[in-house]
Amino acid sequence: MHHGEFRDPRVVALYDLAFPWSRDDDFFVAELAAEPARDVLDLGCGTGRLAIALAARGYAVTGVDPAGPSLALARRKPGAEAVTWIEGSTEVLPPDAFDAALMTSHVAQFFVTDRDFATALADLHRALRPGARLIFDARNPDARGWEQWDTAANRRTLRLPDGGTCVMWSEVTSVVDGAVSGTQHYEFSDGDRRTATLTLRFRTEAELRAALAEAGLPVETIYGGWNREPIGHPDGEFLVVARRR
Numbered sequence: 001m002h003h004g005e006f007r008d009p010r011v012v013a014l015y016d017l018a019f020p021w022s023r024d025d026d027f028f029v030a031e032l033a034a035e036p037a038r039d040v041l042d043l044g045c046g047t048g049r050l051a052i053a054l055a056a057r058g059y060a061v062t063g064v065d066p067a068g069p070s071l072a073l074a075r076r077k078p079g080a081e082a083v084t085w086i087e088g089s090t091e092v093l094p095p096d097a098f099d100a101a102l103m104t105s106h107v108a109q110f111f112v113t114d115r116d117f118a119t120a121l122a123d124l125h126r127a128l129r130p131g132a133r134l135i136f137d138a139r140n141p142d143a144r145g146w147e148q149w150d151t152a153a154n155r156r157t158l159r160l161p162d163g164g165t166c167v168m169w170s171e172v173t174s175v176v177d178g179a180v181s182g183t184q185h186y187e188f189s190d191g192d193r194r195t196a197t198l199t200l201r202f203r204t205e206a207e208l209r210a211a212l213a214e215a216g217l218p219v220e221t222i223y224g225g226w227n228r229e230p231i232g233h234p235d236g237e238f239l240v241v242a243r244r245r
């Protein structure tokens, strides 16, 4: 599935304004550093915020994303030359190549069907070396986070570098079998309006554990919050560390 928000250059340019470095990134940096690793995959690297920061820390980083305009923005950033960028998804991953793989900002939820997720995990299993880790975040469906998405509190006004503004908000259009679909709205101060549709899959802890075990990537730990709290923390996350057998 193509997600417009990562492919429309005017909307892509908003991403880093809307989602700057945060405690999420601190978590992934710390978790990665918990064990020695050299070759690191950032799958769904988007505009490259974390991939470039990890390369600056000395990792050999490969950033993979199917959205060309997001990768184009990533490639223009300072430090981008230290990262290997590949346009595509898990089908492009080289075998036996990585000591760790990350999927951050809920990339795992973009694999909506069970079949897509199983295929992605099988590809990741092939790309990881034995003993390598897969570290990712996924929202806990019990927190029902989507119920907050189209509230007034979630309407944001971004100040743009050109002096203009963009108001962005989300509308949930359906919730079916753990798949939450919605429309992102962008209203620029010059009158331009854009929309992008999106479907994200919310998997239960049991579903995540089963899919990972099936792929030969059994779960080692799942935290529930960004400071490594147990599952059920109000952060509403599953922060998963799995390891290739």
Ligand SMILES: C[S@@+](CC[C@H](N)C(=O)[O-])C[C@H]1O[C@@H](n2cnc3c(N)ncnc32)[C@H](O)[C@@H]1O
Pocket: 003, 006, 019, 043, 044, 045, 046, 047, 048, 049, 050, 064, 065, 066, 067, 070, 088, 089, 090, 103, 104, 105, 106, 107, 110, 111
């Ligand atoms: C919310 S963004 C996260 C970007 C980045 N990881 C970050 O932390 O800012 C989700 C990213 O997942 C990418 N994506 C969507 N479907 C994907 C797929 N099938 N394989 C890999 N990446 C995918 C999108 O293009 C987008 O860049």
